[in-house]
Amino acid sequence: MKPQSKTDWERVKREAAADAPIAHDAEAEPYDPNDEAAAAAYWSQAKMVRRGRPPAAVKRPTLNMRVDAEVLEHLRGLGKGWQTKVNRLLREAVDSGRI
Template sequence: MAKFDPKVHDDNPPMDAAFMAGMKPSRRGRPKSEAPKVEVKIRLDAKTVEHLRGSGPGWQTRVNALLGQLVATGQL
């Protein structure tokens, strides 16, 4: 059996003070949004929801975009 040679296995550096000084905390999850969304509860007619859901994936995003356009143009 071959003797362990750290020069050959340099992909596993020693965890000394110099190595630890270069470490950065990892970020987990999604980055913070500049415009976070707010969760709300709204009651809509069953036929309206059925129609919206029937438009396929992303229907909530599309509804949000449409409402945003209505607000921006002063229609709502």
């Protein structure tokens, strides 16, 4: 059974139908929502912002590789950032000519 809503939906519908002006506090709000030109001007300056970590400058390809369970356990035991540490170790080995 759905819980009973505390919202008076009939009142909400009546107010929406009457197109009642929205209460506005000039000191606390950036624009008057009842003024279409002010609302349009405000939202025309809005910027889309991507959430989360910014994309890396250089994308590294994903590698799927099979290793012994003990090796993987040891690598993960290096702690946070273990994949970056493994990449650094491989990079050093390649740069030095060991592999």
